[in-house]
Every structure is written in structure tokens, then in C-alpha cells.
Amino acid sequence: MVTKISSGIQISVETFYQPDYSNPLTHEYMFAYRITIENLNDFTVQLLKRHWLIHDSNGERREVNGEGVVGVQPIILPGERYQYVSGCNFKTEIGKMSGYYTMENQDTKTQFTVNIPAFEMVVPAKLN
Numbered sequence: 001m002v003t004k005i006s007s008g009i010q011i012s013v014e015t016f017y018q019p020d021y022s023n024p025l026t027h028e029y030m031f032a033y034r035i036t037i038e039n040l041n042d043f044t045v046q047l048l049k050r051h052w053l054i055h056d057s058n059g060e061r062r063e064v065n066g067e068g069v070v071g072v073q074p075i076i077l078p079g080e081r082y083q084y085v086s087g088c089n090f091k092t093e094i095g096k097m098s099g100y101y102t103m104e105n106q107d108t109k110t111q112f113t114v115n116i117p118a119f120e121m122v123v124p125a126k127l128n
Contacts, residue, residue, distance in 0.1 A: 004117035008041035009103065013119045018087065022123075029090045031121040033097070035069075037114075038081040044106040046075045047082070052099040052116075057092040064099075075106065093123040 003012040014034045021030035039045050052064040067073065074082045088097060098118035104111050 002117045002119045004115060005040065006100075006115040007103070007112050008039070009045065009101075009114040010036075010038040010040055011101075011114065011116050012036040012038075013117060015119060015121045017121070017123055024093075024123075027091045029093055029095070029121075029123060030087060031090065031095070032085055032087045033119070033121070034083065034085045035116075036081055036083045037074075037076060037101075039076040039078055041105075042078050043108075044075060044077050045103045046073055046106055047101050047103055048073055048111065049102040050099065051102070052097055054088060054090075055096045056090050057094040057096075060091065069101075088121070090121065093126050095121045097121070 001012055001014045003010060016032045018030040018032055022028055047068060050066055050069055054062040070084045070086055076082050096118055099116045101114045102111055103114050
């Protein structure tokens with residue numbers, strides 16, 4: 001698990017290889033990731049947008065922008081956390097993701113950026 005605190009928001013990421021949804025013969029590797037977002041601030045925040053940089057170990061790079069996460073723009077009260085699971089496919093056995101969320105302070109209506117720590121996704125056999 002990787003964890004980072006940025007702008008008073010703690011982001012923790014766990015990754016999981018999904019062998020049942022992968023096909024190494026056709027260079028398709030599927031991973032799931034669980035992200036926990038904890039609001040350490042004394043004000044309520046809303047996650048508005050996400051921005052991902054996705055890197056395959058073959059040098060390919062993708063960029064993904066979108067509203068919210070998994071179809072919602074969660075509101076997170078001070079001291080509370082929001083957790084979601086999503087997935088990403090790669091053409092290689094090793095990949096990396098990083099990015100940021102755009103959040104809004106619900107008291108002042110000002111927006112700010114929260115960095116998502118870089119995390120790797122590796123087929124378990126590659127770790128031996």
C-alpha cells in the first residue's frame with residue numbers, strides 16, 4: 001500500500017492483479033485498485049474531477065480525465081473517509097499510475113488539487 005497526504009487529504013492505494021480477467025497470451029493484464037480518501041482538514045470537501053497518468057512498462061502512456069470517481073462526486077466530511085474500487089488494463093506485466101483529484105472546499109467554494117501517489121501494478125510472478 002502507498003499513502004500520501006496532500007492539501008490535508010490522505011490518499012491510500014492498494015492494488016490487486018486480476019488473473020481471471022487477464023490473458024497473458026494476448027498481452028492483456030487487468031488490475032484492480034482500492035483507493036481510500038481521508039479528509040484530515042477541518043472543512044468538508046467534494047471530489048469534483050480526476051486526472052490519471054497511466055504508464056505501461058513498454059513506454060506507452062495514457063491520460064484519463066473525468067468527473068468524479070466511479071460515477072460519483074463524493075462529499076467527505078472532516079475526519080471521514082471515502083473508499084472506492086476501480087480497475088485498469090495494461091499491455092505489459094508491470095504498469096504504473098499517478099495523478100490528482102480536483103477537490104472543492106465546501107465552506108469557501110475554492111478548488112484545490114490533491115496529489116495521488118504513484119503506484120505500481122505488477123503481475124505476482126514478476127516479483128519472484
